[in-house]
Amino acid sequence: xxxxxxxxxxxxxxxxxxxxxxxxxxxxxxxxxxxxxxxxxxxxxxxxxxxxxxxxxxxxxxxxxxxxxxxxxxxxxxxxxxxxxxxxxxxxxxxxxxxxxxxxxxxxxxxxxxxxxxxxxxxxxxxxxxxxxxxxxxxxxxxxxxxxxxxxxxxxxxxxxxxxxxxxxxxxxxxxxxxxxxxxxxxxxxxxxxxxxxxxxxxxxxxxxxxxxxxxxxxxxxxxxxxxxxxxxxxxxxxxxxxxxxxxxxxxxxxxxxxxxxxxxxxxxxxxxxxxxxxxxxxxxxxxxxxxxxxxxxxxxxxxxxxxxxxxxxxxxxxxxxxxxxxxxxxxxxxxxxxxxxxxxxxxxxxxxxxxxxxxxxxxxxxxxxxxxxxxxxxxxxxxxxxxxxxxxxxxxxxxxxxxxxxxxxxxxxxxxxxxxxxxxxxxxxxxxxxxxxxxxxxxxxxxxxxxxxxxxxxxxxxxxxxxxxxxxxxxxxxxxxxxxxxxxxxxxxxxxxxxxxxxxxxxxxxxxxxxxxxxxxxxxxxxxxxxxxxxxxxxxxxxxxxxxxxxxxxxxxxxxxxxx
Amino acid sequence: xxxxxxxxxxxxxxxxxxxxxxxxxxxxxxxxxxxxxxxxxxxxxxxxxxxxxxxxxxxxxxxxxxxxxxxxxxxxxxxxxxxxxxxxxxxxxxxxxxxxxxxxxxxxxxxxxxxxxxxxxxxxxxxxxxxxxxxxxxxxxxxxxxxxxxxxxxxxxxxxxxxxxxxxxxxxxxxxxxxxxxxxxxxxxxxxxxxxxxxxxxxxxxxxxxxxxxxxxxxxxxxxxxxxxxxxxxxxxxxxxxxxxxxxxxxxxxxxxxxxxxxxxxxxxxxxxxxxxxxxxxxxxxxxxxxxxxxxxxxxxxxxxxxx
Numbered sequence: 001x002x003x004x005x006x007x008x009x010x011x012x013x014x015x016x017x018x019x020x021x022x023x024x025x026x027x028x029x030x031x032x033x034x035x036x037x038x039x040x041x042x043x044x045x046x047x048x049x050x051x052x053x054x055x056x057x058x059x060x061x062x063x064x065x066x067x068x069x070x071x072x073x074x075x076x077x078x079x080x081x082x083x084x085x086x087x088x089x090x091x092x093x094x095x096x097x098x099x100x101x102x103x104x105x106x107x108x109x110x111x112x113x114x115x116x117x118x119x120x121x122x123x124x125x126x127x128x129x130x131x132x133x134x135x136x137x138x139x140x141x142x143x144x145x146x147x148x149x150x151x152x153x154x155x156x157x158x159x160x161x162x163x164x165x166x167x168x169x170x171x172x173x174x175x176x177x178x179x180x181x182x183x184x185x186x187x188x189x190x191x192x193x194x195x196x197x198x199x200x201x202x203x204x205x206x207x208x209x210x211x212x213x214x215x216x217x218x219x220x221x222x223x224x225x226x227x228x229x230x231x232x233x234x235x236x237x238x239x240x241x242x243x244x245x246x247x248x249x250x251x252x253x254x255x256x257x258x259x260x261x262x263x264x265x266x267x268x269x270x271x272x273x274x275x276x277x278x279x280x281x282x283x284x285x286x287x288x289x290x291x292x293x294x295x296x297x298x299x300x301x302x303x304x305x306x307x308x309x310x311x312x313x314x315x316x317x318x319x320x321x322x323x324x325x326x327x328x329x330x331x332x333x334x335x336x337x338x339x340x341x342x343x344x345x346x347x348x349x350x351x352x353x354x355x356x357x358x359x360x361x362x363x364x365x366x367x368x369x370x371x372x373x374x375x376x377x378x379x380x381x382x383x384x385x386x387x388x389x390x391x392x393x394x395x396x397x398x399x400x401x402x403x404x405x406x407x408x409x410x411x412x413x414x415x416x417x418x419x420x421x422x423x424x425x426x427x428x429x430x431x432x433x434x435x436x437x438x439x440x441x442x443x444x445x446x447x448x449x450x451x452x453x454x455x456x457x458x459x460x461x462x463x464x465x466x467x468x469x470x471x472x473x474x475x476x477x478x479x480x481x482x483x484x485x486x487x488x489x490x491x492x493x494x495x496x497x498x499x500x501x502x503x504x505x506x507x508x509x510x511x512x513x514x515x516x517x518x519x520x521x522x523x524x525x526x527x528x529x530x531x532x533x534x535x536x537x538x539x540x541x542x543x544x545x546x547x548x549x550x551x552x553x554x555x556x557x558x559x560x561x562x563x564x565x
Numbered sequence: 566x567x568x569x570x571x572x573x574x575x576x577x578x579x580x581x582x583x584x585x586x587x588x589x590x591x592x593x594x595x596x597x598x599x600x601x602x603x604x605x606x607x608x609x610x611x612x613x614x615x616x617x618x619x620x621x622x623x624x625x626x627x628x629x630x631x632x633x634x635x636x637x638x639x640x641x642x643x644x645x646x647x648x649x650x651x652x653x654x655x656x657x658x659x660x661x662x663x664x665x666x667x668x669x670x671x672x673x674x675x676x677x678x679x680x681x682x683x684x685x686x687x688x689x690x691x692x693x694x695x696x697x698x699x700x701x702x703x704x705x706x707x708x709x710x711x712x713x714x715x716x717x718x719x720x721x722x723x724x725x726x727x728x729x730x731x732x733x734x735x736x737x738x739x740x741x742x743x744x745x746x747x748x749x750x751x752x753x754x755x756x757x758x759x760x761x762x763x764x765x766x767x768x769x770x771x772x773x774x775x776x777x778x779x780x781x782x783x784x785x786x787x788x789x790x791x792x793x794x795x796x797x798x799x800x801x802x803x804x805x806x807x808x809x810x811x812x813x814x815x816x817x818x819x820x821x822x823x824x825x826x827x828x829x830x831x832x833x834x835x836x837x838x839x840x841x842x843x844x845x846x847x848x849x850x851x852x853x854x855x856x857x858x859x860x861x862x863x864x865x866x867x868x869x870x871x872x873x
Contacts, residue, residue, distance in 0.1 A: 099779025111770040126778040
């Protein structure tokens with residue numbers, strides 16, 4: 001008898017979303033954000049919702065905890081939590097469920113802790129609101145479980161005294177502090193470095209296993225979803241297009257959108273190449289060795305030698321301490337190739353990029369451009385240099401002037417360098433837009449009227465306007481959704497073979513490096529720890545740090561059957 | 566922290582000298598002869614005038630006058646005004662009245678501005694919000710003397726809830742109506758500032774997280790929305806305290822409050838240098854100290870700000 005009831009209890013889903021429809025009232029009327037969404041989470045199970053931004057994945061999850069934005073509402077269907085329909089539950093009932101029964105770990109650790117209260121206070125009020133003991137010792141215990149060392153002292157600090165990873169641990173501590181049966185984890189690590197991301201996800205996995213907590217994981221990365229969840233639900237434009245066991249979705253995607261996601265998931269790309277090799281495609285092997293021989297023979301367009309940058313940090317009145325951001329870094333960029341500089345935030349990779357762009361003066365060392373030391377250039381020569389070396393920055397929302405239309409944005413460098421007449425400049429802008437696969441009709445539009453991917457194309461067109469030799473891409477694709485990211489990477493590769501460009505690619509994402517780079521430089525705490533061709537570094541990493549970075553790529557631990565390739 | 570406060574206090578010294586010098590210079594440059602004005606319609610008696618000029622050092626060049634004033638100041642001798650009263654006694658009589666008035670006005674604008682602003686922000690777009698926005702706009706648009714006379718007429722003369730003018734020793738209850746008028750414009754600003762700030766913070770990620778933690782709505786509002794929203798409001802209130810003290814000239818005039826504003830106005834009319842400079846210097850100090858307090862309060866409200 002007892003066994004029987006336990007069985008039925010286990011068979012009842014913890015969370016069941018049926019036919020869910022969510023709409024937002026805007027000034028243009030009702031907008032359907034989610035329609036006919038179905039998903040089921042069994043007790044103790046991890047289910048991932050995968051989709052790009054705007055697919056409705058976060059909206060669906062937030063609806064389950066009654067946290068839709070003010071103008072959003074559940075317009076149809078049911079959300080059944082533990083046998084109770086909570087889609088239209090009262091605020092009082094939801095308040096009882098939140099924290100206690102359904103916990104949440106939000107996306108951005110930087111903005112989800114209140115900056116004016118101590119970490120300990122923010123944990124304590126959670127415990128108190130849910131009727132749990134909340135002495136300083138209890139608070140410290142909760143923080144410690146989330147993997148925060150020295151918790152008692154840490155509890156007395158403010159969020160701004162925490163690193164991103166530590167804040168996320170604090171948020172996990174808060175989310176799990178009341179032992180909820182369901183945890184909604186909304187892109188819990190997308191704002192963190194890969195190695196930190198892995199630690200946090202590992203820890204979260206262990207904790208929820210121990211506590212028997214079910215997890216609804218929201219992510220845009222299919223590789224990460226497949227690695228962490230038993231079941232995957234793929235959402236596209238507000239609909240669930242496919243769902244099922246994680247590996248099945250990955251190996252046998254049926255919906256065209258899922259197939260595209262699998263193809264472009266950066267974290268899976270490396271795996272596919274591996275699989276091809278293991279299948280013994282010898283021609284491919286031959287090709288790569290021939291290629292790399294050719295690559296090694298190319299001359300250097302930029303040679304960086306013993307580059308060092310020391311920043312003075314202010315510490316109190318008139319005093320300053322030195323901080324070595326870049327320490328004796330040397331590498332070359334060969335003509336027509338892509339060199340990637342990889343590292344976590346704070347590794348000094350962006351400072352290198354800024355110095356190569358001559359936006360920052362090196363403390364010592366030299367940067368040779370076509371055999372001339374850039375640090376010795378006078379103003380006029382520097383102006384010439386700027387024309388030949390162009391940047392593409394990370395944030396396409398921040399790097400385009402919102403008051404300039406697209407034509408003016410792309411034309412500006414031509415005008416500054418006094419190239420051509422008004423007429424020829426317009427022809428050039430048309431040609432550039434064509435090169436980056438944008439219709440010339442966008443010329444009269446403004447950045448806020450374009451999508452993130454389109455903006456990044458505009459930024460690329462602007463960088464190419466002056467026919468540069470070298471393009472410095474500082475995290476040029478990290479702000480983009482995976483599908484758009486794949487498009488932009490393809491575009492950059494096409495442009496390289498067409499125009500013979502050399503790229504310096506700054507990124508924290510090794511999966512992207514695998515797809516685009518010929519040479520890799522790995523940086524850690526300002527020092528260059530490993531350099532080599534991409535294949536060398538990925539296949540036989542020499543340094544522990546590189547190995548850790550590689551292992552941290554989401555999906556790298558997935559055991560894929562060969563037919564995925 | 567202690568070092569920071571000390572440095573800020575030391576900064577007051579140049580501010581003090583600069584302010585007194587400037588004001589002294591301005592008074593010196595005023596057209597007309599204050600001594601001649603003392604005789605009114607009567608012919609000027611040259612002997613008396615010369616004696617008065619030497620008594621008030623008006624026969625000396627500007628820089629000598631200023632240095633003599635400073636010399637007396639060090640010994641806390643602020644001099645006497647033209648009616649022969651000690652300036653320090655004048656100040657001692659006027660300042661308590663104005664401080665009471667400014668304090669009442671500040672309380673009024675802070676309490677009502679923050680409460681109404683909070684409610685309006687939380688109920689953005691609803692009737693209460695729209696109404697209070699329009700009303701606050703009207704309050705800001707109407708000049709203070711119009712509001713002053715209007716309220717004086719309605720409350721003081723027609724309804725006779727208070728006496729229309731204050732006068733005498735001006736206790737707290739007498740000052741309620743003038744304080745209301747004085748604080749009304751700033752009340753509207755505080756309200757709007759709080760409302761904007763609340764709306765901004767209401768949609769912050771940490772507020773959503775606080776709700777997700779299972780906190781009750783009142784707690785989310787007071788602990789997570791209100792404290793963060795008060796940061797810009799406190800800055801405004803601190804700066805406003807200085808303005809309330811010195812800027813009460815019109816209000817004090819309407820309600821016949823014997824405070825600093827009225828004194829200052831009379832001294833300017835009579836060209837009484839020492840009185841003007843003394844009053845303005847005290848006001849400068851009030852302003853500087855209010856600003857220091859705001860900065861310290863600011864650091865308390867927002868722990869990301871630390872002074873070294």
